[in-house]
Amino acid sequence: MPFTKPLAAALLLATSLPAIAQSRQETSLTTDWKFTKGDQPNGAKPELNDAKWQTVRIPHDWAITGPFNGNNDAQVVKIEQNGEKEATLKSGRTGGLPFVGVGWYRRQLAVPTLGKGGQAVLLFDGAMSNARVYVNGKEAMFWPYGYNSFSVDITPFLRAKGPNTLAVRLENQPEASRWYPGAGLYRNVHLITTQGAHVPVWGTYLTTPEVSAAAATVKLKTKVEAPAGTTGLTLQTDLRDAAGRVVASATTPVSGAEVEQNFSVKSPKLWSPETPAMYTAESKLLAGKTVQDSYKTPFGIRSFKFEKGKGFSLNGQPRKFKGVCNHHDLGPLGTAINVAALRHQLAILKDMGCDAIRTSHNMPAPELMTLCDEMGFMVMVESFDEWKAPKVKNGYSQYFDQWVEKDLTNMVHRDRNHPSAIMWSIGNEVPDQSSPNGPEIAKRLQDIVHREDPTRPVTMGMDRYGDDFKYGIAAVLDIPGFNYKPHLYPDAITKLPQGFLLGSETASTVSSRGVYKFPAVLAKDKQYSDNQSSSYDLEACRWSQIPDIEFAAQDDLPYALGEFVWTGFDYLGEPTPYDEKWPSHSSYFGIIDLAGQPKDRYYLYRARWNPSQPTVHLLPHWTWPGREGQNTPVFCYTNGASAELFVNGKSQGRQTKAATGATDPQTRYRLEWKDVVYQPGTIKVVAYDAQGKTIGTEEVRTAGAPHHIKLVADHQKLAADSEDLAYITARVEDAQGNLCPDATQQLHFTVSGAGKFRAVGNGDATNLEPFQQPQMHAFQWQLVAIVQAGAAPGAVQVRATATGLKDGALQLNTAK
Numbered sequence: 001m002p003f004t005k006p007l008a009a010a011l012l013l014a015t016s017l018p019a020i021a022q023s024r025q026e027t028s029l030t031t032d033w034k035f036t037k038g039d040q041p042n043g044a045k046p047e048l049n050d051a052k053w054q055t056v057r058i059p060h061d062w063a064i065t066g067p068f069n070g071n072n073d074a075q076v077v078k079i080e081q082n083g084e085k086e087a088t089l090k091s092g093r094t095g096g097l098p099f100v101g102v103g104w105y106r107r108q109l110a111v112p113t114l115g116k117g118g119q120a121v122l123l124f125d126g127a128m129s130n131a132r133v134y135v136n137g138k139e140a141m142f143w144p145y146g147y148n149s150f151s152v153d154i155t156p157f158l159r160a161k162g163p164n165t166l167a168v169r170l171e172n173q174p175e176a177s178r179w180y181p182g183a184g185l186y187r188n189v190h191l192i193t194t195q196g197a198h199v200p201v202w203g204t205y206l207t208t209p210e211v212s213a214a215a216a217t218v219k220l221k222t223k224v225e226a227p228a229g230t231t232g233l234t235l236q237t238d239l240r241d242a243a244g245r246v247v248a249s250a251t252t253p254v255s256g257a258e259v260e261q262n263f264s265v266k267s268p269k270l271w272s273p274e275t276p277a278m279y280t281a282e283s284k285l286l287a288g289k290t291v292q293d294s295y296k297t298p299f300g301i302r303s304f305k306f307e308k309g310k311g312f313s314l315n316g317q318p319r320k321f322k323g324v325c326n327h328h329d330l331g332p333l334g335t336a337i338n339v340a341a342l343r344h345q346l347a348i349l350k351d352m353g354c355d356a357i358r359t360s361h362n363m364p365a366p367e368l369m370t371l372c373d374e375m376g377f378m379v380m381v382e383s384f385d386e387w388k389a390p391k392v393k394n395g396y397s398q399y400f401d402q403w404v405e406k407d408l409t410n411m412v413h414r415d416r417n418h419p420s421a422i423m424w425s426i427g428n429e430v431p432d433q434s435s436p437n438g439p440e441i442a443k444r445l446q447d448i449v450h451r452e453d454p455t456r457p458v459t460m461g462m463d464r465y466g467d468d469f470k471y472g473i474a475a476v477l478d479i480p481g482f483n484y485k486p487h488l489y490p491d492a493i494t495k496l497p498q499g500f501l502l503g504s505e506t507a508s509t510v511s512s513r514g515v516y517k518f519p520a521v522l523a524k525d526k527q528y529s530d531n532q533s534s535s536y537d538l539e540a541c542r543w544s545q546i547p548d549i550e551f552a553a554q555d556d557l558p559y560a561l562g563e564f565v566w567t568g569f570d571y572l573g574e575p576t577p578y579d580e581k582w583p584s585h586s587s588y589f590g591i592i593d594l595a596g597q598p599k600d601r602y603y604l605y606r607a608r609w610n611p612s613q614p615t616v617h618l619l620p621h622w623t624w625p626g627r628e629g630q631n632t633p634v635f636c637y638t639n640g641a642s643a644e645l646f647v648n649g650k651s652q653g654r655q656t657k658a659a660t661g662a663t664d665p666q667t668r669y670r671l672e673w674k675d676v677v678y679q680p681g682t683i684k685v686v687a688y689d690a691q692g693k694t695i696g697t698e699e700v701r702t703a704g705a706p707h708h709i710k711l712v713a714d715h716q717k718l719a720a721d722s723e724d725l726a727y728i729t730a731r732v733e734d735a736q737g738n739l740c741p742d743a744t745q746q747l748h749f750t751v752s753g754a755g756k757f758r759a760v761g762n763g764d765a766t767n768l769e770p771f772q773q774p775q776m777h778a779f780q781w782q783l784v785a786i787v788q789a790g791a792a793p794g795a796v797q798v799r800a801t802a803t804g805l806k807d808g809a810l811q812l813n814t815a816k
């Protein structure tokens with residue numbers, strides 16, 4: 001029987017786990033790690049005494065604790081894709097955090113005794129970066145790209161009698177990124193052991209070749225590795241629905257390195273963002289009746305098409321992508337992956353009506369893919385920000401030739417069973433677009449992806465419009481994706497053989513939550529002395545647009561497939577338009593700020609993307625001492641067709657959204673009262689649908705003096721799993737409960753009982769206070785504290801105090 005990999009029949013004994021395990025064991029190596037920063041000549045040696053190193057839990061981001069400093073990875077660069085002509089100092093480009101340099105992690109490995117053909121594999125979900133993995137002092141693996149997952153068979157490196165020492169050296173170079181990459185073992189590391197014949201990591205590939213309401217065919221290809229000479233294996237697979245019921249089964253003799261099984265599922269529950277129905281393929285590899293290995297593959301059943309002249313459809317229903325681009329950091333938590341933090345982000349996006357995520361500009365954490373399956377988001381899984389031609393001095397271009405095929409292969413193998421994965425992106429704004437070889441490289445990468453997964457199309461984010469057609473890269477891609485080109489879509493479609501195009505990156509509007517600048521006018525690259533951008537949502541970059549322009553293009557052009565807004569959440573680094581103005585060190589692009597608080601723009605998108613709920617949102621706030629008698633425009637973001645505004649009870653008139661074809665796209669998507677004169681008191685809006693029925697009202701009052709802190713938790717029941725998080729908004733209110741925009745008090749948090757304080761953020765891109773200290777200044781009336789559940793169930797008391805304010809308090813409960 002031709003198995004791919006004859007395995008050493010090593011009999012390995014471990015000190016702590018004497019019994020021979022029957023089959024697969026998977027452990028996430030979260031605890032018992034030692035960590036130190038700076039290079040260690042003997043870091044890999046088992047005998048090294050690491051007792052004085054810091055004890056850390058994985059996932060871990062060694063740089064997020066700061067301190068912020070403009071000299072950390074300060075880059076003197078000319079950002080070509082921003083049209084810059086001269087190199088200037090960009091202090092906050094990568095977040096101003098100390099991620100450059102070397103870090104070492106070490107721990108002991110408790111490996112179960114391995115029988116004949118037994119195997120031990122380490123799976124790294126991502127390690128930032130240039131990971132060198134040592135087992136018992138010997139280098140077992142090198143993987144440079146910090147965003148990709150990789151696995152390594154460590155069986156040959158293990159000591160039969162233990163102990164076994166794992167050491168990982170990571171090194172981040174300066175000028176290697178355009179944003180904060182994070183540092184360290186920021187994603188999970190798993191130890192997987194199998195006994196005898198087994199399915200290797202990412203060894204299943206599941207597709208659904210035919211899907212209809214009546215039935216779906218499911219094809220499962222499973223790789224099998226077994227010691228040479230093994231015979232008589234069978235693969236038994238049950239497909240189970242979400243309730244655990246078996247809906248189809250197959251038992252197939254294993255006669256080669258790969259087994260194919262075909263199933264039919266009657267009346268399948270189809271996966272979509274609105275109905276994210278999941279199934280699981282449960283496979284058992286049997287020798288006679290003995291289970292050699294068992295392997296689960298979660299999957300969904302859905303069909304989709306991209307058709308010339310028709311665009312995109314999912315399960316036969318035409319739709320456009322209502323997507324956002326997101327970087328991988330989790331704001332105050334840094335890049336250390338946390339499922340609760342990801343779930344929190346996705347829940348906010350879901351409420352906005354968002355149905356798609358672009359993992360800009362790199363492979364996501366596997367947990368994000370699982371959550372997108374379960375919560376219903378379509379994902380553009382992206383790979384690279386660079387190919388051969390560099391954007392930053394020490395970026396991926398240095399690895400491209402040697403690593404691109406391996407990196408793409410791992411990306412596809414890991415994520416190709418996820419129903420949420422809808423397309424693969426081979427790159428973002430790569431300068432190779434302007435090279436005569438660009439199309440050839442694109443074709444090569446696209447072919448690699450097709451070879452590993454012929455069921456999904458390939459796209460990329462193109463920004464060099466002229467060159468994309470001159471050299472021809474636009475014609476190569478399955479899905480031509482354009483960044484910031486809504487004005488050129490009508491021209492592009494006449495040149496594209498594909499017959500459709502995607503807004504792969506759109507808007508890049510900049511704003512600071514709760515900050516309003518006067519006059520409220522459209523502006524590009526606008527800077528203010530306080531390093532903030534206006535939340536009237538009228539400011540963008542030279543190369544980008546306010547949201548309304550993309551909205552109009554998407555609404556008017558049937559061949560436009562939808563958009564991915566830059567960005568859903570603010571992220572660390574890239575503080576445009578203040579790239580040169582320290583202390584700005586996080587982005588202004590987010591629809592939601594760095595602490596997870598929606599900006600006004602959130603409601604502009606919600607009004608458009610979430611038709612199932614009324615949105616009626618007023619801006620700005622109405623506390624402007626000193627502006628009395630001055631012009632203070634009021635905007636309403638609503639999915640109503642019209643609305644009437646009242647200032648202190650006096651009507652300011654009814655505004656109605658303009659019809660398709662209006663020359664000023666803003667008038668189609670926002671209701672604006674531009675001539676309002678500020679007087680303290682109340683502004684109130686009443687919104688109506690097209691039939692004149694009231695859909696909702698919103699009122700904003702002038703605040704008095706700050707009086708108390710009010711705490712509001714996103715949810716109050718947490719899992720007692722040492723991981724779950726509650727996001728607690730601390731609002732500074734006046735005695736009547738109105739938010740106080742000018743409040744800048746420092747709030748202190750105490751958390752006691754069955755949880756602990758984890759981090760705090762206020763969404764101010766210039767704020768240099770550390771995220772991990774339990775205090776921070778309020779920014780624009782509030783901030784967010786993140787509280788983490790402990791391992792034991794119980795009550796968690798959270799209290800916020802500030803000089804001159806009444807305390808805020810609440811209780812959370814954790815349960816097993």
Ligand code: GAL
Nearest residue numbers: 081428429505508541544566
């Ligand atoms: C794009 C780029 C993004 C981000 C954005 C800011 O050109 O793809 O990564 O830099 O600009 O507007």
